[in-house]
Amino acid sequence: MTTTAGVLARRRRLRPGRLVRQVVAVIIGLAFLAPLIWTFLTSVSTESDVYRFPPKLWPAWDWSNYSRAWQAAPWLRYFGNTILIAGCVVALVLATSLLAGFAFAVMKFRGRGALFLIVMAVMMVPQTVLLIPNFLIAQRLGLYDTYAIQILPWGASVFGIFLLRQFFNTLPPELFEAAELEGAGPIRMLFSIAAPLAKPSMVLVGLNSFMGSWNAFVWPYLMTKSDSIRPIEVGLQSFYGTDGTDWTGLCAAVTFTTVPIILLFLFLQKYFVNGAYGVEGAVRG
Amino acid sequence: MSETVQTRFRFRPLRSPVAYLFVLPAMAIFAVFTIIPTVYAFGVSTFKWNYLNSALSTFVGLDNYKAMIQGTYEPSFASTMGVSLYFVASMVVLGTILSLLLAVLLYRASTVLLAVRSALFLTYVTPLVATSLVWVWMFNPRFGLANAVVNLVGIHPVDWLNNTHTAMPSIIIYSLWHEIGFTTIVFVGGLTTISTELSEAARIDGAGPAREFLYVTLPQLRPFVIFVVVIGSVSSLHAFTQFFVLTGGGPGYDTSTLGFQLYQQAFVLRNTGYAAALAVVLFLITILLSLAQLAASRSLRSSDH
Numbered sequence: 001m002t003t004t005a006g007v008l009a010r011r012r013r014l015r016p017g018r019l020v021r022q023v024v025a026v027i028i029g030l031a032f033l034a035p036l037i038w039t040f041l042t043s044v045s046t047e048s049d050v051y052r053f054p055p056k057l058w059p060a061w062d063w064s065n066y067s068r069a070w071q072a073a074p075w076l077r078y079f080g081n082t083i084l085i086a087g088c089v090v091a092l093v094l095a096t097s098l099l100a101g102f103a104f105a106v107m108k109f110r111g112r113g114a115l116f117l118i119v120m121a122v123m124m125v126p127q128t129v130l131l132i133p134n135f136l137i138a139q140r141l142g143l144y145d146t147y148a149i150q151i152l153p154w155g156a157s158v159f160g161i162f163l164l165r166q167f168f169n170t171l172p173p174e175l176f177e178a179a180e181l182e183g184a185g186p187i188r189m190l191f192s193i194a195a196p197l198a199k200p201s202m203v204l205v206g207l208n209s210f211m212g213s214w215n216a217f218v219w220p221y222l223m224t225k226s227d228s229i230r231p232i233e234v235g236l237q238s239f240y241g242t243d244g245t246d247w248t249g250l251c252a253a254v255t256f257t258t259v260p261i262i263l264l265f266l267f268l269q270k271y272f273v274n275g276a277y278g279v280e281g282a283v284r285g
Numbered sequence: 286m287s288e289t290v291q292t293r294f295r296f297r298p299l300r301s302p303v304a305y306l307f308v309l310p311a312m313a314i315f316a317v318f319t320i321i322p323t324v325y326a327f328g329v330s331t332f333k334w335n336y337l338n339s340a341l342s343t344f345v346g347l348d349n350y351k352a353m354i355q356g357t358y359e360p361s362f363a364s365t366m367g368v369s370l371y372f373v374a375s376m377v378v379l380g381t382i383l384s385l386l387l388a389v390l391l392y393r394a395s396t397v398l399l400a401v402r403s404a405l406f407l408t409y410v411t412p413l414v415a416t417s418l419v420w421v422w423m424f425n426p427r428f429g430l431a432n433a434v435v436n437l438v439g440i441h442p443v444d445w446l447n448n449t450h451t452a453m454p455s456i457i458i459y460s461l462w463h464e465i466g467f468t469t470i471v472f473v474g475g476l477t478t479i480s481t482e483l484s485e486a487a488r489i490d491g492a493g494p495a496r497e498f499l500y501v502t503l504p505q506l507r508p509f510v511i512f513v514v515v516i517g518s519v520s521s522l523h524a525f526t527q528f529f530v531l532t533g534g535g536p537g538y539d540t541s542t543l544g545f546q547l548y549q550q551a552f553v554l555r556n557t558g559y560a561a562a563l564a565v566v567l568f569l570i571t572i573l574l575s576l577a578q579l580a581a582s583r584s585l586r587s588s589d590h
Contacts, residue, residue: 022397025390029401032408032462038430039419051428096311103307108300115308122315124575125323128523128544129568132551132561133322133329136339156314176299186298186307215412217526222552233414237530240418247422258415265410269403272410273470 036258043251050247062248066256069239069249074227075256078235085150085220085231086213092155093209094202100156101164102190106176116165123158131222138223149223150231154212160205167201168194207271214261232257323568330565334557342558349562358550358559360538365563368453369522369542375457376464376521381513384465385506388472389498402473405466413463417530420459421446424531431455446532452539456531460524468513475509476502508585515578519571543567 042050043066045059103109104116134153135144143149171194179189195202217233224230227238236257240250265272330349335341353362387405391398408416423430424445432442445455479502487501503510525544528534534541534549541549543563551560 021390021393022395025398025401028387028390029404032466033404034430035416035419035423035462036408036411039422042422096314099307100311103304106299107304107307109302109304112304115312118312118320119315122319124572125319125568126519126523126571128525128547129326129564129571130319130322131548132557132564133325134318135551136329136557137317137322137325152314153318156311161311180298184298186301186303189298190307211410215414217412217414218529218548222548233412236412236418237414240421240530247425247428250418251422254415254418258411261410261412262407265407266403269406272406 039251039254042248043255045248047248065248065252069246069252070256072242072249073235073239073253075232075235075253077228078230078232078257081147081229082214082231085147086210088147088151089154089213090206090209092151093157093160094206096156097160097164097205098190098195098198098202100161102168102186102194104161105165105168106171106189106194107186119158119161127219131218135222143223145224145226145229147229150216150220150229153219154209157205157209159208163201163205164198167198171197203268204271207268211261326561326564326568329558330561332558332561334561336555336557345558349559352559353562353566358556360541360546362563364538365541365543365546368538368540369544371453372457372460372524372540372542373518373521375453376460377514377517379457380461380465380468380517381510383461384468384472384513385503385510387465387469388476389502391469392473392476402466402470405469407466408463409466411463413526414530416463417459417527420455420462420527421531424455447536449536449539452532452536456527456540459527459531460521463527464517464520468517471513472506472509475506479505508582511578511581511585515574519574522567522570522574 041057041059044061044063045056045065046062049056049060100119104112104119138144138149143152175193176189179193184192213231215233216231217237220231221234221237224234227235230238236253239253331344331346332342333345333348335343352358356362391402391405426432426442426444426447429445431445435443443451445451483501483505484497487497492500522542523544524542525548528540528542528545529548532540534545544567547560547563547567550556550563
C-alpha cells in the first residue's frame, strides 16, 4: 500500500505539466460558465447598474427583478404545461420503446428485419424537414394548437427502441425459457422479467425525452398559438418579444426557467454523460 | 424424438403474433408523424400551395426547384447555400479541432478535470432559447460583456449581431459554446478507449507530444472524428433556434441559412410549396451525409481487418 502511494506521489511530482494543465482547465471551465454567471449577476442588479460601460461586475443584490418578471407572464401555466407535456412524452416513449424494443430483441416474427430497418430509416429524417408537412397535417386532423400535437409525435423514439433492444439482446435466453415453462405470455415476460432489469436504460431514455420536451422550441412555437397550452421556452421567447429592453427582468426569467434543468443535470450527471454516447443527440432545438 | 414433438406442440410465447401488437404503437407514431409527412413534403414541393385553402393549390411540377436555380425568391437559393456552408464548415472545423484539444486537456481522471468537463457539458444541456437570450445580452452593443472583454485589448465596441462582418461569427461563437461540451465528451470517451501501449512506444522512440498526438493518437480516434464531423454537419445544417433568437436571419440575409429560410419561406412569407422544396433539398443533403458516414465507418472497419 505505502509503496504504491509512494510511487504515485513520485509520479505526480515528476509531472511538471500537471499543475499547468489543471490551471488552464479551470480557466477554460470558468470561461464557459461566464455567460451563465453573468446572467445571474445581471438578474440581481439594479437597472442603473446594468446600463453602464464597462459593466459593473459586483451586483447590488436587488431581487425585485424576479417578482417583476414573474408577474409579467403566466409562468406557472408555462411550467405546468411543460411538466404535463414532458410527463406524457416520457410515459409514452417508455411504453412504446419497451414494447418495440422487446419484440425486436427477443420475439420472432415475420418482417422483423424489414420493420427494424424502417425504424432506423426514421432516424435519418430530421425534424426540420417535417415541420411543413406536419403543420399541414396537424391542421387537417384538428390537432393544431392542442396538447396532443405537442405530445404524440414525440411518443416514439428511435433512440429508445434501439437502446432497449440492445439491452434486451444481452439478457440470457434461459431467463425467458424458464418463464415459458411456467406458462408466462410475452406481456408478463416483458413486464415482470425484462422491464425491471432494464431500469438504467429506461432512465436514460426517459431523461433524453424529458430534456427534449423541456428544451423544445420550434415545434411547439409553430404548432400552437395559445399561451394557455404553450411550454416554458416558447413563453420565455414571447416574454423577450414583449419587452426586449428589460434586461434585468429577462435575466431573472432566464435564471428561474433554466435553474431546474441545471439542477437536474447536477443530480443525474452520470446519465447525461452516458447519453452522450447514445445514437441520437438530446437536442431538439 | 419425443423432445422434438414436445417443442413442436408447446406454446411458444416468443413466436406469438402478439409481437405485431408490441411494435404497433411505435410504428403507428412513426407512420403518422414521420413517414407519411416525409412523402407529403415531396408532394407539397410540386405545388404552388395556397395556404388559406389547400384545395385551391395548383400542381406546378418542378417549378419550385426551378425557382431555386433561377433565384426567383429573395434571398436566392445560392446565397442561402453559401451562408449555410459558411456556418456548417466553421462549426465542423472549429468544433472538431477545439473539442479534440479540450478532450486531450481534460480526459485524465482528476477531480478538477472532471469538474471542468461537467461545466462544459452543462452548457450543452441548457435550453437553446434561454441561452440564446443570454448571448443576445452578451452581444449587446452598449452594455454587453462581449464588448467589455474586447475593450480590455483596446478594440472599440462592436454591434455584434447587426454588423455584416460579425453577425455570423457571433452565432458561431454562441453555437460552439453551446455544442462543444457534447463533442468533447465524445472525444474523452474515445481517448479512454485507445491503447496506451502505442503512445508509450512512440514516447520511447523519442516522439514529442505533438507528433505523438498526430501520428499515434489521432489515427486511433478516426471513428470518433467521423462521428463528430457527421453529427456536427447535420445538426448545424438544421440549426434554427439561435438564428431565430440572435439575428432573425439578418442583417440583410447575412445569417439566413437553409434551416432558417425554410421557416421564413413557409411560416412568415407563406411560400409553402417553395419551402417544401427547400425541405426536400435539406433532406437529401442529410441522407447523403448519413450515407457518407456509413461508408466511411464501413471502410474503416474493413481496413482494420
